[in-house]
Every structure is written in C-alpha cells, then in structure tokens.
Amino acid sequence: MNLNQILEPIQDELSAFEARFKEVLSGESSFIWEISQHLLENHGKRLRPACVLLVSRAFGEKSERGIETAVALELIHTATLLHDDVIDQSPTRRGEMTVSYKWSNLVSVLMGDYLFAKAFRTLVGIGSPSIMKTVSSATERVSIGQLNEIKESKNFALAEGDYLKIISDKTASLFAAACESGCILHQSDQKQIAGFKIYGQNFGMVFQIVDDLLDIIGNQEKTGKEVGTDLREGKVTLPLIYSLQQEAPTKRKNILKYLENGYSNSSFEKVVSFIQEKGGTVYSHKKASEFGQKALESIQFLPDSIYNKSLKDLVAFALKRDK
Template sequence: MGVVVSLDEGKKGEASVKPLVDLTAADMARVNELILSKAGSDVEMIPEIANHLISSGGKRLRPMITLAAARMFGYSGDGHIKLATSVEFMHTATLLHDDVVDESDMRRGKQTARMVWGNQASVLVGDFLLGQAFRMMVEVGSLKALDILATAASVIAEGEVWQLAAAKNLETTEDEYLAVIKAKTAALFSAAAEVGPVIAQAGRAEQAALRSYGTNLGLAFQLIDDALDYGGNARDLGKNTGDDFREGKVTLPVILSYRRGTAAERAFWKTAIEDGVNDDAALDKAMGLMTRYNAIGETISRARHFGNIAADALAPLGDTPQRDAMLEVIDFCISRVN
C-alpha cells in the first residue's frame, strides 16, 4: 500500500506539496546523502536492490513530514536527519516486502525488485534496510523516538499478516479494513510526524497533535489510493489502474459495492476477487457497480473525513510555515481525485 507523491501543483493549480518540499529542501539534501551512505554495502546486491527502489520516483513525503514536524517546534540539532532517513528506510523495506507478499510485477513504472533479483533477495535487503534504520535511531539517542518507530515497525508487520489472513475475503467489514490500513499505512505516517516534536522536546499535547495528524493523513491517503485504483492514472498512483482488482485486493470500494449489491452482483464479486476472474471486462463491470452504488464517492468522503480530523489536530498549534505546509499536504492528498 505504498504512497507516491507527485510534485505537480495538483489539479487545477490547487493544493500542492511544493511548500513542504521548499521548506525541507536543505534538510532533505542531507537526508538523501545519508540514504546513499547507509544503503551502501560490500555485498554488491544490497545497494543495487536498495537503489533500484530508492531512485524509482517516490518523493519521500514521510521523511519530509518528520523534518517539518521537528522544525515546527524549533529543533536545531541533526537528529531529525537520521530519524527522517530511518523513516524512509522503513518505508522502502515495507515496499520490498509488500511486493513479495502481493506478487507484484511493477512499481512506479518499473519492474519490482523481486522480478529482477528474486523474492529472497528482496526480503533480505528489506531486512538490511530495517537494520540500518534501527542503528540510526539508536545513534540519535532518544528512547522515546526509538520506541515510537520500533512500535510502528511492529504494527506495520502485524498489519501485513492481518491483511494476508484476510486476503480475498469479501466478508471483511469496513471497520476491519480501516483497522488494517491504520496498521499498514497510517502507522508510519503517525510515527514520522510524532518523532519530530519528540526530539524537539515539545509538550505531550503537541506530540499527540502530530501523532493524530499523521494517523489521519495516512488513512486519508490510503483511501484516496483505493479510489484512484478504479479511476486514477499510473502517475498519481505509482502503479497501474486496476492493479488492486487484478490482485484480488478487498479495498473499501469493493467492500461497499459487495455489501450493497444484489445476490447476482455479489456472486460476480466472488468470482472476480476470490476466484481470480478479473480480466478487463470484469474490471469494467466492477467499475460500473461501483458507480451504481457510489462506492468511489463514499470512499473519497471517508478520506475527506479523516483529512478533516488531521487538519483539526494541527489547528491549536502555533501559526508556522511548517504547519501551513502540512495542512496543504492534506488538501493535496484529497485533490488527487478531482
């Protein structure tokens, strides 16, 4: 469930991540240097696989949030650089593992690492990146930040197993699905945001505000990705439209359409999702049913709801350029479907 962010101004010149990019540019240059350094190894295959994914076009939203969240509260050290790099390595490791579990062939317009080097190498390089991430966390010396990111790593893995256990299960409820994406996707957004005020030694209320912002931004972003899979484009999504359907993933648009459908329509979903009959004709029919039951529109409405919660979490904080940029990220997330 990876998230890829375009640096374009957004549809119709509306919300953009550009303010966040501009604010964090100097720090991100240091993060990028550290990424290249820490992805290095005498084992030739490790940097090859790591760089294959690291250089494939993701815009590193999560580490930018870590950097901005630290600067928002006046942090002036360099621990945020190592934590932001740790966050990016955790995300990259998750993508490597996800592609193996999902048996994905393409990511961001390129062959996945598992297609080039095999499943075993992809998993092991993911493990290497996780190890490097934890080494950097320890170097920062903040037990609280280490605890937040370590907990996130555990929750993400738990979400992966949870999703695997529920794979192709059309009886999955909306609540169960939201719990899965809260673990798989939102947990790292939450940790990325929270460690900023932690190392800046901000108060508990400020830490809680950033934690809530990250959680709800992550939920909104994933739900928009779910909607885009049935009507977006590869540039916005970082994969081909319809990939979730072809892989038999039970996402919120599927859940809503299945539950609201007739007996015959539910039989179609079972054939498509559970039995894997998911060619282009089946995809067209699925999208037609989603239109009939407003499944895409209501998925977007759910995303807007979580986006509003994320914005409200930041509302009591002081007016800073970082806060404004992070608020615009929420609007950008939603605007991808306009």
C-alpha cells in the same frame, strides 16, 4: 499547489536527508550498492521524511537528529515495500522493475532485512528511547496490518471497520510515528506529541484510502501501476466494501462471481462500473475527507508558520493526488 511547492520550506533539510539516506543505504558490498542505486533511482514522494522534518521545524531549528530520524523512517518504509513486492509477486513498482523481479525474491527479502537493521542502528544513534519506542511499535503494527490483509484476502464480507483497522496498522502507523518522532525531537509536552501522532495517523488514513481509490479509477501512466492490481490480488478495499453493502444479497452474487474467480479486463470494467454505480468511489473520498478534517483539527494548537501551512497543505494534496 504541487508537492514541491508544499515542501519548499524544508528543501534544505530534504536535500540533507537525500545525501544521508544515500550514504546509509549504500552499504559495504558492491551488490548492496547495485541494489541501492536501483532503489534510489525509483524512489517515492518521501512523505514520511517530510512529515518528520516539517513537524521538527515547526518547533525548532534544523538538526542532525531530525535528519537521522527521517532516514530511519524511510529505511523502514523501503524495507516494507521490498517485502510487499515479494508478497504481491509484483513485477513493477512506480513503472520500474521491482528488486524481486530484477534479481529474485530472496534478494528482495534479504535487502529488506538489511534495511530494517540499518534503520534500527540509525535510531540507536539518535539516542532517544522515546523515538525508538515509537518507531519500533509502528513497525510492529505494519507487520500486523500486512498479516491481517493477507488473512482477509478475498473476504468479500469484510466489514468497513476491519478494513480501517488494517490500513491504520499497515500504512497510517508509520506516518503517525514520523509526526510523533518529529515532535519528540523538540518537545516533552505530551498533549502536543499526542496531537501530532493523531495528525499523522489520520493523514495516513487519507493517503491509503486515496491509494485504494486510484487502484480503481486511477491513470496507469500517472500512478505507474496497472489499474485494478490490488483487486486482482484479492485485496478488499473501501470502495468495494461499501458498494457490496449497498447491493441486495440476491444480486450481489453476480459481481462476486467475477471477484471470486478472477476476471479479464472486460469483467474488471464491470466491477468498476458496479463500484461507481453504487457510490463506492464517492463514499470513499468522503471518508478520506473526514480523516483529513480530523488531521487538521489535531494541530489547531500550532501557531501560524510556513511549516504549519505545509502540514495543512499536505492533507489537501493527499486528498487530491492522482499518483
């Protein structure tokens, strides 16, 4: 099942989200409008808004507050990508020029700041202190995760637990906030709110681990990103962590030579072969599947509905995606 089919039950809400997101993003200046058009033409899967809207509809009718919450989460996510592209010095994202490459690092940073401001202004308008607390805490965690990822760059002794903490903060926290917020819109039952937070957290872990797998064994034409980009930038991810742990210390230095000093396309292929030989890709997918199972278990309390089914199907999609 493809993503469009999974999200069919909320297509009306997603259309309303897109219209409102475009309106909020456009801003008051012609320059902001120009940058916004570039962002709108090159957007991602809208999974965070989808999580808000699916969870919200699982408990109630379509609501303006649900759309506004989805917009706020996507503004924050987009802002983090603008800052990410500066940090990583990325010329492209999804096969198109990044804002930092098309204009400048300064423009990308300031546009990101603008989107953060827009997001929190949108959240204030929702009028829910609980959602404001949830989303602001998640945004803080994203920054912590990004800082720790930078700190651990090229730390090839990084433990699996430390990697999982980084991606939990950097990626999973916003998915958790999206699902938790969608539930808060209609529910005060703390057990159910906690269940959806756990779902979002584990779904985010699946998403990021698979993303890290695609950096090693993905197809550039599908991902829009050169294979090995993260490894070349010094990001130490689960497939590599596991593979290095399987290698004898005396032999590990051979592969570390490539990793520490930078490498060509041919030496990158040796790194990929090493990871596959040591079972790094298989182990990582198994780990992602475990997080996926935890996500499914956390929403077992939900009655059967088209929205519940879509939430379950999203987990399968995240595990099998190739872009």
